Structure formats: structure tokens, C-alpha cells
Amino acid sequence: MISGHLLSAEDLTKESALGLLATAKELAAITDGPNKKLPTLRGKSIVNLFFEDSTRTRISFESAAKRLSADVINFSAKGSSVSKGESLKDTAQTLQAIGADAVVIRHSASGAAKRLADTHWIQAAVINAGDGTHEHPTQALLDAFTIKQHLRSSENDLTGVRILIVGDILHSRVARSNVILLTKLGATVTLVAPPTLLPVGVSNWPVEISYDFDKEIANCDVVMMLRIQLERMNDSFFPSAQEYSKRYGLNSSRLRKLSKSAIVMHPGPMNRGLEISAESADDLKSVIIDQVKNGVAIRMAVLYELLGGAPIGAQR
Amino acid sequence: MGVLLSGSDIDRAIKRISHEIIEHNQGISNLVLMGIPTRGAYLAERICNFITEIEGSVGCGVLDITLHRDDLRLRPPKPILPTKLPQGGIEGKDLVLVDDVLFSGRTIRAALDAIGELGRPKSVQLAVLVDRGHRELPIRADFVGKNIPTSISESVKVNLKELDGEDLVELLK
Amino acid sequence: MIKISRAKLTDGRVVDIDIENKVITKLQTSTGKPTADAIDAGSKLLLPGLVDLHTHLREPGREDSETILTGSKAAVAGGFTAVSAMANTNPVADNAGVVEQIYRLGKEAGLIDVQPIGAVTQGLNGEKLSEMGAMADSIAKVRIFSDDGECVSDPLIMRRALEYVKIFNGIIAQHAQEPRLTVNAQMNEGIVSARIGLPGWPAVAEEAIIARDILLAEHVQSRLHICHLTTAGGVELIRWAKARGIQVTAEVTPHHLLLTDDLVENYDPIFKVNPPLRTQKDVMALREGLAEGVIDIVATDHAPHPAEDKDCEFHAGACGMLGLETALSIVVKTMVQSNLMSWADLVNRMSITPAKIAGYKSQGQDIAIGMPANLILIDQEKSWKVDKNLMKSKSKNTPFHGTELPAVVTDVFHEGEQVMKNGEILDKGTSQNE
Numbered sequence A: 001m002i003s004g005h006l007l008s009a010e011d012l013t014k015e016s017a018l019g020l021l022a023t024a025k026e027l028a029a030i031t032d033g034p035n036k037k038l039p040t041l042r043g044k045s046i047v048n049l050f051f052e053d054s055t056r057t058r059i060s061f062e063s064a065a066k067r068l069s070a071d072v073i074n075f076s077a078k079g080s081s082v083s084k085g086e087s088l089k090d091t092a093q094t095l096q097a098i099g100a101d102a103v104v105i106r107h108s109a110s111g112a113a114k115r116l117a118d119t120h121w122i123q124a125a126v127i128n129a130g131d132g133t134h135e136h137p138t139q140a141l142l143d144a145f146t147i148k149q150h151l152r153s154s155e156n157d158l159t160g161v162r163i164l165i166v167g168d169i170l171h172s173r174v175a176r177s178n179v180i181l182l183t184k185l186g187a188t189v190t191l192v193a194p195p196t197l198l199p200v201g202v203s204n205w206p207v208e209i210s211y212d213f214d215k216e217i218a219n220c221d222v223v224m225m226l227r228i229q230l231e232r233m234n235d236s237f238f239p240s241a242q243e244y245s246k247r248y249g250l251n252s253s254r255l256r257k258l259s260k261s262a263i264v265m266h267p268g269p270m271n272r273g274l275e276i277s278a279e280s281a282d283d284l285k286s287v288i289i290d291q292v293k294n295g296v297a298i299r300m301a302v303l304y305e306l307l308g309g310a311p312i313g314a315q316r
Numbered sequence B: 001m002g003v004l005l006s007g008s009d010i011d012r013a014i015k016r017i018s019h020e021i022i023e024h025n026q027g028i029s030n031l032v033l034m035g036i037p038t039r040g041a042y043l044a045e046r047i048c049n050f051i052t053e054i055e056g057s058v059g060c061g062v063l064d065i066t067l068h069r070d071d072l073r074l075r076p077p078k079p080i081l082p083t084k085l086p087q088g089g090i091e092g093k094d095l096v097l098v099d100d101v102l103f104s105g106r107t108i109r110a111a112l113d114a115i116g117e118l119g120r121p122k123s124v125q126l127a128v129l130v131d132r133g134h135r136e137l138p139i140r141a142d143f144v145g146k147n148i149p150t151s152i153s154e155s156v157k158v159n160l161k162e163l164d165g166e167d168l169v170e171l172l173k
Numbered sequence C: 001m002i003k004i005s006r007a008k009l010t011d012g013r014v015v016d017i018d019i020e021n022k023v024i025t026k027l028q029t030s031t032g033k034p035t036a037d038a039i040d041a042g043s044k045l046l047l048p049g050l051v052d053l054h055t056h057l058r059e060p061g062r063e064d065s066e067t068i069l070t071g072s073k074a075a076v077a078g079g080f081t082a083v084s085a086m087a088n089t090n091p092v093a094d095n096a097g098v099v100e101q102i103y104r105l106g107k108e109a110g111l112i113d114v115q116p117i118g119a120v121t122q123g124l125n126g127e128k129l130s131e132m133g134a135m136a137d138s139i140a141k142v143r144i145f146s147d148d149g150e151c152v153s154d155p156l157i158m159r160r161a162l163e164y165v166k167i168f169n170g171i172i173a174q175h176a177q178e179p180r181l182t183v184n185a186q187m188n189e190g191i192v193s194a195r196i197g198l199p200g201w202p203a204v205a206e207e208a209i210i211a212r213d214i215l216l217a218e219h220v221q222s223r224l225h226i227c228h229l230t231t232a233g234g235v236e237l238i239r240w241a242k243a244r245g246i247q248v249t250a251e252v253t254p255h256h257l258l259l260t261d262d263l264v265e266n267y268d269p270i271f272k273v274n275p276p277l278r279t280q281k282d283v284m285a286l287r288e289g290l291a292e293g294v295i296d297i298v299a300t301d302h303a304p305h306p307a308e309d310k311d312c313e314f315h316a317g318a319c320g321m322l323g324l325e326t327a328l329s330i331v332v333k334t335m336v337q338s339n340l341m342s343w344a345d346l347v348n349r350m351s352i353t354p355a356k357i358a359g360y361k362s363q364g365q366d367i368a369i370g371m372p373a374n375l376i377l378i379d380q381e382k383s384w385k386v387d388k389n390l391m392k393s394k395s396k397n398t399p400f401h402g403t404e405l406p407a408v409v410t411d412v413f414h415e416g417e418q419v420m421k422n423g424e425i426l427d428k429g430t431s432q433n434e
């Protein structure tokens, strides 16, 4: 079980991560049934504090909270006092005053979730729903869940699963969280990217590095494509969308090189035709829809473990 | 501290409950069992095995009620345990819930809610090894191993071989 | 007249001195007994007042974070008798009017010498030279010019500036930061930044500018000063330049001698500073460089900020740390206690050489008869615990809050007058700007 906050995949031990996956599996089974709503978090207030637009992540957390009967307050920073210069601290203190039990925060600044958890601005449990170019731990959990579901459903962990994470590693919070979690669960991870999109210091990560997608593609069980933002082109991270797509996109010829049992993943939203071809996204190997579905179960599990009991300190 | 039920008492109680279940339901054709973790699940399995021996195969499952408890915010969070549907599901079945001790009745209320998530059985019955009284809800057991009047400050501890190494029910003051 | 008895000098002598009319009038070996009417130094160290070539005193423009008066008090508390105030005020100190205002405010505060630094370019925009000659000719007699906070990144502007200040024997103090390599940079680029996902400020962005500017200084035969050196590579470049006879000097801040980039891990902006905290390897290279004299001086880069600019997410945090009040203790801890430097070396790096670089005639002089009486007494046996709430600075953004540090400044004499006595600043009544 986890407790307190979920800020980083580093907060998870192998055991607590597997525990969350198991809980999510039970929750998925229940919510697949006739009645989608559980009474578990009745009376708890969960605030979705989104300083960055991300309808997908917000909806996922919102439906997870609602299926556990929590009250959900959506606090979108766009067009609110936040964009008028109100600080994160003031916003946090407001949420404290209205009695939030948990804050799900998405912010463009790396470390914003940790600041919220570490300072005395607010008492609530903090869940990092993506902080800058740092981490997105629930995405890693749902990715681990999806990989396990497809490739290791009866095994204990992900030992032996070979995973390629392809694309903009430098700016990707999804990649950081996944590297930490998936390697913790026994998978081997290879990052495939042009050197411009790999962080200086990546040599310290427990991964292999490759610049050559074609060389790696035949020898993997999972290929996880990352979204490439077009503005990176203007910053000369790569010369053109065409050249990027040619070297690092998942197109039909690369799709054919994948082993029979391999799966294709993408955290969304996709740039069809850039990092992933429409054909690849819709191929039978693609588990992208499962990722979205599993996201709700994982977020339910996280909310349950963080809020489904007496608050920390109030226990006997 | 006193011994309420010995190993052989427990054994006899399980056999008697099994016979009563068969009799009450006029056979096993529409019968399934679900135990409430952790000890209720083992008791359900034992009852199931005995019924299978004397009458023929019967479905047995596990029902986790954690998410339906009404005392969540009074205790530290508990991990969710797997719920296993009995073979053939529960839809339209006569479902016997099995637990070790019946006390306030709140666990059973939560179990009834949890069953609601899974489907709609024809009937739900309750079998418990020990009924210690002090009900807080209008709930009663259909099959009882032993009624044991207790004071509210006492507690009843059920030990089962599968978990605790021996079969024994004790009263702790 | 002020008398001080039993003061220990860095060469080991214990002396009695008299101060009159701003100068030391008598100096003799102590009898070992305190003299009547004298301040008894006991075994405290007597040093020339420290000189800081890099402070941000925030006035005019940000009087909510510091004023010349509160900055002067912080300086006194830290043992400084002269500070140079950087030009990135509002309005920018890029003309004679503003530098004279700063100079006058320093005189009014009356605790130490406050010497304004002039901007190299108008409005620090890096495009057009400011009227450096007018600032040099003003009553402030500005000799150091810097766009600190910004790098003079255009090589042609830098070349012209280096050439132009030769007229009045000025010096350009460069904040070495290649702007294109540090867009949106938040911390040192390396293992820690890769892990915690903050945009990196690579060492090469500092080293590239240093390399370019030492070559420019050589080419035009002018004087270059490198502000707040932070990288091992930068130390190498300065060493190379000095061996080549290039007129370059360099400074290091106390915080870069002690703190490393892993402190940023919790995203607390108290550790946000520009240039950023580097790695342990860099820290060791800086210490060696300072001990060796490749790095000439210590300068604080004292940068006060109001609480709200640090009580926020890391990206939103302001860059900079308080420095004046902890500088001496940090240098003692990192350099003297580690036996890399003697107290005499410390006096050289924190008083004599900075005064020489800046041309401050009455500062950084020997303790001898006839010399100006800018002096401090230090209890080297005592330690103190940093408390941000007890800072003389108007701001509280010290990264050392709660840290136990060696060496306590007890008494400060400026131009022959005592301005601090037993840790108490002797206020001369000008408190309207506080």
C-alpha cells in the first residue's frame, strides 16, 4: 500500500507498485460489472488542479474519483485567478480552506507537485498528474498495468519484458516515470531517440540508449511511442517533421518488423502521421485504447490507497 | 481466556452447517457459496468440499468487501483482496455467504452491497461459525456453528489451520 | 582616538594599536596585558576590512528587498568595509545620475564604502554602450563596469567595451552565460537535472564566454574580470589565460565553494541561483583554484529577494542568495578549516586583492602605521548558528538557515570609526531608508 502522496515513481517500491496493479485489477473487474459506482470515498473531496490543459488526464482522474463516489472539483487554471498572477501558494491555501482531501495537480513546472506536498500550504494528499518535464507516475502505473495484462498476466512482475521508449525523452515526464517503474518491475528498457532529445546525464539511468530505431525494433516486446511536439522543430532538435518521422516514427514497415506478440503503446494524444502512422495506431498490436481504460482503474487504485482510510496520523 | 470451540467442535459444526444448507435448499442444484476473506473464505472452502463429498460439486467463490465498508475512515486503509466469482456466477443462484464471526452485522451489510456489484442472486443466505451477538443492524444468520453470548469488551478469535496452524476458537477478555 | 589592545595579526604577532584621523597612528607589540581605555581584543584576529566586488543592494527600485542602508548593515555584520553595488537596479545604473545617487546613499548610510558599478550597456540590453566615461568622471569615479544579471553576449559589444574602458583604466566584469545555451535554464545540466527534469544550464555556457572573452582581452590588451566562476573548466581557462599573461581576474562566491546541485532535488527555490550550483567536482576545482590564486578573490553575489519570490515553485523562484553575512564563515569553513588556505591567504582573497582590482585605495591595506583604519576583529574560536530571522539584510533568503558556522565578526572599524561593537551595529541615526 502507498500512503501520503504520489509524486514520483521513485515513491513506489516494487511491492507497493505491484499492490497497486493488483488493486486496479480488482477495481477494473468491479467497474466492468453492472454497477459502475462504489461508495468507498463518499464524502471525500478531490480537486483536479490543472495548470496545463489536459482533458484526457483530467477526465480519467475525474471518472476514477466519481466511480469511488468522491466529490470532484475541477479547478482549471486557465481563465481563473491563477492566470492573473495568483501564486501556486495562494491557490493551495484556497483549496485548503475549502477542505480538499486530495489534490491532483498538473503543472508546467517540474517539482510543482513536490512543492505542494513539502510546504505547509496545504494538508491534502497530493497526486502528481504531470509536472513539467519531470514525472507522471500514474501514467507509468497504467502502462505497467497494460503491459502486464498483455504480456505477463499470470506472472508476478515484468521480468524479461523488453521495452523500447521512442521519441522525445528529454522533455518527457512519461519516459522518466516509466524508466523508473518498469525497470523496478524487472523489465529492460531501451531509449530510442536522436541525441538532441536525450538528456545530458541519461548515462546514469538504468537503460540502454540507441539512436537507431530500425536496429532495435525486431528485438522488443513493447514499443512505446512518445508524442513529439512540433515546436521542438523550431528549436532545432531535429531538422524537419519528415526527417523525424522517417527515422523515429512507427510506420507500417517498422510495424511489420515487430515480433508477433509485441504490443504498441502511446500515452496520447497522438500526432498521427508524425511519430506514429494511422495504420500503426489502429493495428491489432496497438493497445492504446486499453491504456486509456486502464488509466481509470489505476487512478481509482491510487485514490483508494491514499484516501480510503483514516488520514495519516489519525490512525490508532 | 477460554476455549470456545476445539478443533473437533469446528469440524462437527462445519459438517452440520453443510447438511443444513443442503436441506434448506433442497439439494445443491442452484447453490453457490462465497466466503468473506480471510477466514470466511477458508470456511466456505471447507463447507464446499464437504458438500461436494456427500452431495456433489458446488461452486465456491471469494467476496472482498473492503470497498463497501462504512468504517473506512476509522481505520488505516486495507489492501483490496481479489474477489472470485463461483463457477457459474451468482446470477439467479441461491448464494450462501460464509463468515467466521457474526457481530455488529456491518460486514454483512457491506457484503450485500458488494454482491449488488456482481449480480442478482435469487436468494442470499448467511452461514457463520460463531454468532457472538451485539447486532447493530437487522441482520441474522441462517446457519450458525455456535451461538456464544459475549460481553462487548471481549473478543472472539477464530484460528484456522490454513492460516493459524490449528483449529481453535477462543474468547479473549 | 580609538585604542585596541592584544589584537592578533595573521602573521602571529599580538599588537596594541591606536587609531586617529582615519589612520593607524601607533602599532606596537602587546605586553600581553589589556591597556586602559582600549578595546581589549583578547586573542581575536585583527584583519583589514573585507571588500566585496559583487553585491546587489537593490536600491533604487527594489527597496522592498534591500536598501543601501540595510545592505550596508549586512555588510558590516559580515566584516565588510567596502562593497561594490551591481548596476542592475531600476533604473539601471547606466548613467552618471544613478551612480551618483547610489554613491551618495552609501555616504549617507555612512557605515562602509559603497561603490557603484556601472552598466556596460544601456538598460543592460547588450546592444549599445552606456556612457561609461561620464560614470568614470562622476563623483562616484566608477571603474568597474558590468551588466551582471545579463551576459554581454555580443562579441563585438564586448570587444568595444574592453577597449573603451582603457581610457580610464576601467575593467569589465563579465557575467559569463551564453544566453542561447541557457534558454529557460533552471539548474546545472547533468545527472541531477536529467533525473528531476529541470531545464539545464550547462557548464559550457559559462566556459564558452570565458574562453571568448579572455581571447578578446588578450587581443585588445585590456582588463577582464570574470564574475562568479562556477565550473572546473572555467578554472582551467583562467589558469591558461594567466599563464599566457592575459590581464584576467576571477571571483568565486562562497555558496559555490560549498553547495552542490543535488540540493535542488526538493525544488526549493532557496537553492536557485545564477549561475547555478554545480557538482562536487566543480566545488573541489574552485577551492583548489582559489587556494592556488588562479581565482583571485571571493565575492558574495549577495542577492536579496522578498519571501514571496522564493515561496513558490522552482520555475517561478527568483535567482540569488544572501551572501554578505555568511561569506567570511563559509570561506573559513571551506578553505581555512580544510587547510587549503591560511588566514593571510583569506585576507588576500577577501580584502587586499579585491581592493586592488577595483582600485579602492583606502581598502585592503596592510595593518601598519599610517595605513587607513578599515579594520575588523574576528573571534576565530567561536561559531554561530545562522538564523534567517536575525539577518541584518532586509531579506531572508539564505540557504544556510540553521547551519552552524565558524568564526564570528565582533567589531568593525570604518575610516577610523567603530561601526560595530561586540556584534552590535552602531547606528548613526539614518534609518529613514530602512
Ligand SMILES: [Zn+2]
Pocket: C148, C149, C150, C175, C227, C228, C274, C275
Ligand atoms: Zn551574475
